[in-house]
Amino acid sequence: MTMSSPKRLAQLLSAHNTRPLFDSLEAFLFDCDGVIWKGDKLIHGVPQTLDLLRSKGKKLVFVTNNSTKSRRQYAIKFQSLGLSVTEDEIFSSSFAAAMYLKVNNFPQQNKVYVIGGEGIIEELQLAGYTGLGGPEDGEKRVQLKSNFLFEHDKTVMYHLAYFCWRNPFLFIYFFCSLKLICCSISQVGAVVVGLDPDINYYKLQYGTLCIRENPGCLFIATNRDAVGHMTDLQEWPGAGCMVGAMCGSTEKEPIVVGKPSTFMMEFLLKKFQIDTSKMCMVGDRLDTDILFGHNAGCKTLLVLSGVTTQSTLQDPSNNIQPDYYTGKISDILDLLGQ
Amino acid sequence: MTMSSPKRLAQLLSAHNTRPLFDSLEAFLFDCDGVIWKGDKLIHGVPQTLDLLRSKGKKLVFVTNNSTKSRRQYAIKFQSLGLSVTEDEIFSSSFAAAMYLKVNNFPQQNKVYVIGGEGIIEELQLAGYTGLGGPEDGEKRVQLKSNFLFEHDKTVMYHLAYFCWRNPFLFIYFFCSLKLICCSISQVGAVVVGLDPDINYYKLQYGTLCIRENPGCLFIATNRDAVGHMTDLQEWPGAGCMVGAMCGSTEKEPIVVGKPSTFMMEFLLKKFQIDTSKMCMVGDRLDTDILFGHNAGCKTLLVLSGVTTQSTLQDPSNNIQPDYYTGKISDILDLLGQ
Numbered sequence: 001m002t003m004s005s006p007k008r009l010a011q012l013l014s015a016h017n018t019r020p021l022f023d024s025l026e027a028f029l030f031d032c033d034g035v036i037w038k039g040d041k042l043i044h045g046v047p048q049t050l051d052l053l054r055s056k057g058k059k060l061v062f063v064t065n066n067s068t069k070s071r072r073q074y075a076i077k078f079q080s081l082g083l084s085v086t087e088d089e090i091f092s093s094s095f096a097a098a099m100y101l102k103v104n105n106f107p108q109q110n111k112v113y114v115i116g117g118e119g120i121i122e123e124l125q126l127a128g129y130t131g132l133g134g135p136e137d138g139e140k141r142v143q144l145k146s147n148f149l150f151e152h153d154k155t156v157m158y159h160l161a162y163f164c165w166r167n168p169f170l171f172i173y174f175f176c177s178l179k180l181i182c183c184s185i186s187q188v189g190a191v192v193v194g195l196d197p198d199i200n201y202y203k204l205q206y207g208t209l210c211i212r213e214n215p216g217c218l219f220i221a222t223n224r225d226a227v228g229h230m231t232d233l234q235e236w237p238g239a240g241c242m243v244g245a246m247c248g249s250t251e252k253e254p255i256v257v258g259k260p261s262t263f264m265m266e267f268l269l270k271k272f273q274i275d276t277s278k279m280c281m282v283g284d285r286l287d288t289d290i291l292f293g294h295n296a297g298c299k300t301l302l303v304l305s306g307v308t309t310q311s312t313l314q315d316p317s318n319n320i321q322p323d324y325y326t327g328k329i330s331d332i333l334d335l336l337g338q
Numbered sequence: 339m340t341m342s343s344p345k346r347l348a349q350l351l352s353a354h355n356t357r358p359l360f361d362s363l364e365a366f367l368f369d370c371d372g373v374i375w376k377g378d379k380l381i382h383g384v385p386q387t388l389d390l391l392r393s394k395g396k397k398l399v400f401v402t403n404n405s406t407k408s409r410r411q412y413a414i415k416f417q418s419l420g421l422s423v424t425e426d427e428i429f430s431s432s433f434a435a436a437m438y439l440k441v442n443n444f445p446q447q448n449k450v451y452v453i454g455g456e457g458i459i460e461e462l463q464l465a466g467y468t469g470l471g472g473p474e475d476g477e478k479r480v481q482l483k484s485n486f487l488f489e490h491d492k493t494v495m496y497h498l499a500y501f502c503w504r505n506p507f508l509f510i511y512f513f514c515s516l517k518l519i520c521c522s523i524s525q526v527g528a529v530v531v532g533l534d535p536d537i538n539y540y541k542l543q544y545g546t547l548c549i550r551e552n553p554g555c556l557f558i559a560t561n562r563d564a565v566g567h568m569t570d571l572q573e574w575p576g577a578g579c580m581v582g583a584m585c586g587s588t589e590k591e592p593i594v595v596g597k598p599s600t601f602m603m604e605f606l607l608k609k610f611q612i613d614t615s616k617m618c619m620v621g622d623r624l625d626t627d628i629l630f631g632h633n634a635g636c637k638t639l640l641v642l643s644g645v646t647t648q649s650t651l652q653d654p655s656n657n658i659q660p661d662y663y664t665g666k667i668s669d670i671l672d673l674l675g676q
Contacts, residue, residue, distance in 0.1 A: 039482075039483075040483075142535065142574075144377075144535060144568045144569055144574070145377075145378075145569065149569075149571045149572060150572060150574075196539075197480065197482060197539045198539070199537065199538065199539055199542070199583075200537065200538060201534075201535045201536070201537055201574075201575070204537070204575045204579055205574055205575055208565065208574075208575050208579070209572075212565070212573075224586065226586060226587050226588070226589045227546065227550070227587060230482045231482055231483065231487075233487045234487060234488060234547075235550075236480075236482070236488075236539075236543055236546075237539070237542045237543055237546050237583070237586070237587035238586075238587065240586035240587060240589075241542055241546070241583045241584075241586045241587035242583065242586070243586055244582040244583050244584070244585050244586020244587070245537075245575075245579045245580065245582050245583035245586070246579075246582070247582050247586075248562065248564060248575070248576075248578035248579040248580070248581055248582020248583070248585075249564050249565055249575035249576065249578060249579035249582070250564070251564045251578075
């Protein structure tokens with residue numbers, strides 16, 4: 001291993017450098033998949049490590065790109081694994097998607113079409129929005145036959161019926177300019193795309209029509225992770241897969257709210273009011289966790305318990321270097337002599 | 339409309355320029371969707387136009403990016419619409435995918451995983467290859483639970499059983515290095531991705547595992563069309579959607595064999611032996627048909643009967659200009675005074 005520019009290369013966490021790092025930090029930001037757990041299995045030594053950090057007065061924050069759950073659902077998952085973590089300590093990309101709409105004053109009467117899990121629908125609801133799609137459209141199929149028109153806003157027909165009932169003249173207008181009416185009252189103003197194991201052509205067509213045909217419709221990606229440990233034994237396509245599909249059909253690029261975007265950092269800073277230089281982002285991915293940490297001005301620690309191997313980290317083609325790396329988070333315990 | 343560089347802008351086909359163009363050509367290359375038909379409906383005037391061209395001795399070729407059918411299946415579709423077109427006149431991207439493997443000496447003992455339609459499977463078979471997946475995996479679902487391992491080559495377990503039966507020592511080897519064995523005998527050497535209305539997470543995981551984990555596994559895209567007229571009333575996500583999904587999960591770019599790649603042109607030239615300057619590519623898409631024509635050195639004619647509108651063509655942001663444009667192919671008839 002060449003060490004011509006040692007300051008740039010990640011340092012292996014050691015008995016020598018762990019204590020100064022630990023003392024300089026007020027908060028630890030943890031990714032979850034590959035750091036805290038793999039699928040539904042806790043990674044070795046996690047409870048003891050979190051307990052130690054809390055006992056030393058460190059703030060703990062969990063920043064996850066996995067959008068399948070809401071913050072509330074994540075808190076339940078932590079509890080089911082024996083970890084005491086509150087909703088307030090969790091920042092998921094499902095929450096970030098809802099917050100993006102909120103801070104950008106997305107009108108509450110507009111609907112949001114969701115390619116993703118229940119977590120996004122729930123966070124949208126908590127923020128006062130109506131999410132369509134998601135798990136509800138998981139079993140839907142399309143009919144590719146002549147004269148079949150795919151309607152991309154379920155509210156359209158209800159509104160038409162209502163308007164026609166209120167004003168019979170609209171019946172005539174309706175039949176004269178069906179397409180115009182459909183477009184003008186179509187209420188989907190944003191499509192949120194996250195990890196969706198129930199991805200199908202129905203959802204892809206729905207989201208594609210909204211983005212291509214509804215003027216100003218937002219295209220929001222919770223994240224673009226290529227793969228993730230959806231089970232403990234192997235990696236599966238991540239949200240980057242569904243987002244890539246939508247990029248392919250819409251020829252547009254999304255607004256990404258999850259890591260490495262620092263959008264979530266604003267909320268985090270508002271809540272914890274700690275200087276980012278006193279935070280350490282701990283994650284298993286270079287292109288999301290470590291880049292997020294870099295972008296936000298945090299210290300960064302890569303753990304090798306998830307998707308990144310040591311050889312990937314040290315490959316000359318890799319240009320994202322964390323400040324430190326180690327096998328798993330419980331190494332901190334050992335290195336501090338606890 | 340500004341005409342500061344008239345040579346660059348597309349000319350509207352007129353009574354003035356149609357005859358010289360027509361006389362200079364020996365072959366017409368037609369795209370199908372949006373040119374010959376929309377979904378299952380023939381576009382007005384097509385039979386008469388093709389009849390006239392044949393009667394004047396012009397060669398007709400049909401070059402389609404739609405990979406859902408094989409050449410044989412396309413010939414049947416042409417016949418069902420009352421058009422007499424032979425398999426030899428059809429160049430589909432399903433055929434191109436199989437030919438790409440053939441000309442690159444892809445080993446016949448290797449399997450090909452297909453995210454796409456029956457057409458690709460049939461063309462692979464005709465070329466001597468075994469395609470896995472396709473419509474057969476359309477209803478398959480995954481189990482995202484602990485200890486579930488997704489097997490990405492159905493032949494692996496048969497081979498293991500066979501080897502173990504032949505040599506009991508392999509039992510030990512098997513248990514010692516399961517991953518190594520799985521990788522070394524995994525027989526999927528290429529993944530072909532085309533339009534797939536039965537896209538699901540099972541197929542995406544299968545293709546992703548092959549490309550990420552099988553050394554040297556090829557990633558072939560039939561085409562990257564964003565949308566297409568799968569029905570006559572509206573556009574639907576095209577192969578670009580499925581290809582985008584696979585790019586997102588594999589972090590790799592595919593080899594594209596359909597338009598605008600000129601891969602198919604080699605076969606076409608071998609068959610017809612006509613100089614490309616005496617060919618006219620007629621299509622409804624700028625980024626596939628017209629670009630393909632340009633790349634191959636053909637004359638190009640855009641028809642507005644498909645996905646491209648006149649305003650898209652004339653938008654300042656569009657930098658792909660055909661030589662000529664017209665509403666539909668039967669305009670040729672009228673303009674020639676036939």
